[in-house]
Amino acid sequence: MASPYARELEIAQLAVQRAAILTKRVFHEKAKGTVSKDDASPVTIGDFGAQALIIAALRANFPGDAIVAEEEAAQLRSDDKLREPIWGLVRDTKLEDDAAERLLGGGVKDVDDLLEVLDLGRSPGGRKGRVWTIDPIDGTKGFLRGGQYALALALLEDGDVKVGVLGCPNLPVDDEAPLAADIGANQTDAEGRGVIFSAVVGQGATSRPLGTGGLAQGKRIKMKEVTDMASASFCESVESCHSNQSEAAQIAQRLGITKPSVRMDSQAKYGSIARGAGDIYLRLPTSKTYQEKIWDHAAGDLIVREAGGQVTDTKGQRLDFGVGRTLATNSGVIAAPAAVHGRVLEVVQEVLGLK
Numbered sequence: 001m002a003s004p005y006a007r008e009l010e011i012a013q014l015a016v017q018r019a020a021i022l023t024k025r026v027f028h029e030k031a032k033g034t035v036s037k038d039d040a041s042p043v044t045i046g047d048f049g050a051q052a053l054i055i056a057a058l059r060a061n062f063p064g065d066a067i068v069a070e071e072e073a074a075q076l077r078s079d080d081k082l083r084e085p086i087w088g089l090v091r092d093t094k095l096e097d098d099a100a101e102r103l104l105g106g107g108v109k110d111v112d113d114l115l116e117v118l119d120l121g122r123s124p125g126g127r128k129g130r131v132w133t134i135d136p137i138d139g140t141k142g143f144l145r146g147g148q149y150a151l152a153l154a155l156l157e158d159g160d161v162k163v164g165v166l167g168c169p170n171l172p173v174d175d176e177a178p179l180a181a182d183i184g185a186n187q188t189d190a191e192g193r194g195v196i197f198s199a200v201v202g203q204g205a206t207s208r209p210l211g212t213g214g215l216a217q218g219k220r221i222k223m224k225e226v227t228d229m230a231s232a233s234f235c236e237s238v239e240s241c242h243s244n245q246s247e248a249a250q251i252a253q254r255l256g257i258t259k260p261s262v263r264m265d266s267q268a269k270y271g272s273i274a275r276g277a278g279d280i281y282l283r284l285p286t287s288k289t290y291q292e293k294i295w296d297h298a299a300g301d302l303i304v305r306e307a308g309g310q311v312t313d314t315k316g317q318r319l320d321f322g323v324g325r326t327l328a329t330n331s332g333v334i335a336a337p338a339a340v341h342g343r344v345l346e347v348v349q350e351v352l353g354l355k
């Protein structure tokens with residue numbers, strides 16, 4: 001008998017791999033069709049196109065499942081200058097392996113269908129049933145800067161993450177590659193780069209090269225053991241408005257961490273610590289009102305936990321993906337190897353005045 005969620009995992013990885021062909025095209029284009037959303041954050045033709053391709057694969061394979069996705073069609077309905085290039089990209093992007101492309105099935109029929117497909121991601125989420133959550137480009141600011149970004153897809157069942165997939169086109173394939181050497185403004189998806197991280201609950205976490213056809217062979221990943229805090233380092237957001245970097249510096253000092261933090265956009269942070277290229281992911285709230293979105297964390301949360309890590313918020317509670325489109329009951333994120341998570345949490349709470 002096939003292992004649980006085998007089909008979901010295969011479709012999810014192929015869907016991410018196909019959508020990454022599209023985002024990589026846009027990544028290398030000068031004009032990325034960038035517009036501002038209502039919250040002033042950027043979105044590009046790559047975000048819309050990748051979301052449409054991923055949802056089309058889910059619609060064809062799991063038609064009864066709900067979908068919570070970051071983007072929606074509203075802005076495209078009134079803007080054909082934006083709509084047309086997205087449709088062109090979606091229409092022309094196929095996996096190079098016919099059998100794999102057939103497995104994904106469906107596709108997007110025309111421009112009207114494109115808008116319809118995008119809006120299938122507007123489910124409110126919640127505690128009941130199967131819900132897929134999609135971040136077509138996580139770290140859009142990183143994507144625009146030429147840095148790290150990720151395509152994130154996860155399946156929740158009754159609020160728990162069962163399958164998580166992260167496509168990271170600009171990370172090195174090699175799990176052993178030192179983290180610090182692989183970030184920065186000029187990383188691209190040149191040869192030797194592009195990795196898919198994946199996990200199924202209870203079955204461990206895996207990395208494999210991000211290809212353009214069928215899936216490459218995967219291998220097990222594990223977090224690095226932290227035996228001495230002085231040799232560990234934090235992995236943090238690039239954008240200082242997404243995570244409080246001065247509090248993180250105080251926490252590092254109290255823990256005896258001497259290395260500078262590695263700053264990296266997107267859930268590539270979760271993937272990097274899960275494969276042992278980094279140690280601890282810290283995301284400290286910068287405002288009392290911002291609620292983290294489930295698509296920014298679901299895949300990464302499972303991948304880190306299945307690689308031997310623990311993921312909680314700054315209150316020490318597990319991330320709760322069953323309360324809707326946001327992590328409304330959580331505050332910040334601490335992801336660390338299970339053996340040191342308790343110590344990191346303790347110091348986070350001291351510095352934030354939570355104890």
Ligand SMILES: Nc1ncnc2c1ncn2[C@@H]1O[C@H](COP(=O)(O)OS(=O)(=O)O)[C@@H](OP(=O)(O)O)[C@H]1O
Binds near residue numbers: 138142238240242293
């Ligand atoms: N104020 C605030 N606080 C915390 N988080 C926020 C905030 N605003 C936005 N976001 C979300 O951050 C997502 C990207 O954050 P990252 O940590 O990946 O990268 S970064 O280094 O900060 O760019 C980013 O994901 P994308 O929109 O997919 O790029 C946002 O969902």
Ligand SMILES: [Mg+2]
Binds near residue numbers: 135295
């Ligand atoms: Mg995101």
Ligand SMILES: [Mg+2]
Binds near residue numbers: 137139140
């Ligand atoms: Mg996004």
Ligand SMILES: [Mg+2]
Binds near residue numbers: 042070140
């Ligand atoms: Mg966004």
